[in-house]
Amino acid sequence: MQVIIFDNAQQVAENAAEWVAELINKKTNPVLGLATGSTPISLYQELVNKHKAGELSFTKTTTFNLDEYLGIDETNVQSYRHFMNENLFDHVDINKDKTFLPTCAQGENPRQQGLDYENKIQQAGGIDLQILGIGANGHIGFNEPTSSLASRTRIKTLTQQTLDDNSRLFAADEFQPTLAMTMGIATILDARYVLLMATGKNKAKAVKDMVTGALSAVCPASALQLHENAIVLLDKEAASELEDHEYYVWADKQNNKINQEFGLYHNY
Numbered sequence: 001m002q003v004i005i006f007d008n009a010q011q012v013a014e015n016a017a018e019w020v021a022e023l024i025n026k027k028t029n030p031v032l033g034l035a036t037g038s039t040p041i042s043l044y045q046e047l048v049n050k051h052k053a054g055e056l057s058f059t060k061t062t063t064f065n066l067d068e069y070l071g072i073d074e075t076n077v078q079s080y081r082h083f084m085n086e087n088l089f090d091h092v093d094i095n096k097d098k099t100f101l102p103t104c105a106q107g108e109n110p111r112q113q114g115l116d117y118e119n120k121i122q123q124a125g126g127i128d129l130q131i132l133g134i135g136a137n138g139h140i141g142f143n144e145p146t147s148s149l150a151s152r153t154r155i156k157t158l159t160q161q162t163l164d165d166n167s168r169l170f171a172a173d174e175f176q177p178t179l180a181m182t183m184g185i186a187t188i189l190d191a192r193y194v195l196l197m198a199t200g201k202n203k204a205k206a207v208k209d210m211v212t213g214a215l216s217a218v219c220p221a222s223a224l225q226l227h228e229n230a231i232v233l234l235d236k237e238a239a240s241e242l243e244d245h246e247y248y249v250w251a252d253k254q255n256n257k258i259n260q261e262f263g264l265y266h267n268y
Ligand code: F6R
Pocket: 034, 035, 036, 037, 038, 039, 040, 066, 067, 132, 133, 134, 135, 136, 139, 140, 141, 142
C-alpha cells in the first residue's frame, strides 16, 4: 500500500486528479471506476476544471460506478446517477452511453443485475483505475463490515452506521434507501490500480484499520492490503491515527526521487 499524506483535502483532490488525467491521456480506451459521497466531489471539480482548460477529454473514457441505491430511478435526486451527472458527467465531454452504474430497478432481479454488471466490466477490458472513498466503518463501495472479501456485484443491506452517516444528505421527510447494489470487494481488487481518498478526522480510525489493522472482513478496506497497486491519499486529519507517520512521508520522498530519475510508470 502506498500511503501519501497531504496538508489538506484540496491537495488530495489535486493529486487524485493527476492520476485520473494521466490514465485518460495515456490509454486509448481508459476504464475508470468512480465513487460518490462527499470526498470525491473536489476531485470531480478538478477534472471539470482540467476539461474546461482544454487539458482533458473524456470522449474515449468508459466509467463504472461502485454503487447505486436499489429501486431508485435515475431521475431521483438521491440517485447516484444524478450525483454523477451533477458533479461530473454534465460538465465534461463524456459519452453517457459509456457510463455505467450497478442499477436494479423495481422488479429487476438483483442477482442477474449483479452478474450483468460484472460481465460489462469484463467486456470493457476491466477497470484501470478505481476511485474509492472509505466509510467511517471501513466500508469501500457499500461493502459493509463482514462483507465477503471474495464478493462480487450484488445487493447489500446498509448498516445503521452508514444510514446514520448518510442521513445528512436526506431531508427529514425524504425516503432514505436501506438497500444498495455495490461492486464486491473482489470486483474492486480486480482493478489494475485503486486510488483511495480519505479526508477528515472522522476517517482516521478506519484509515488506521485499513493500513495497519488485520486483514479482516470487519474492516472491508483492509482487503486493499492484498492489492499490488493500492494508493491511499490522505489529508493530515485522516492520517492522524497512523503511528508511523514519518515513515510514509519519507517513503513518498523516495518514490518521487525514483519517478524523477526514471519517469512515472503506471502499468495500465
Ligand atoms: C460511495 C461509496 C462509499 C463512500 C463512503 C465515504 O460511492 O462507495 O464507500 O466512498 O461512504 O463517503 P463520504 O465521502 O461521503 O465520506
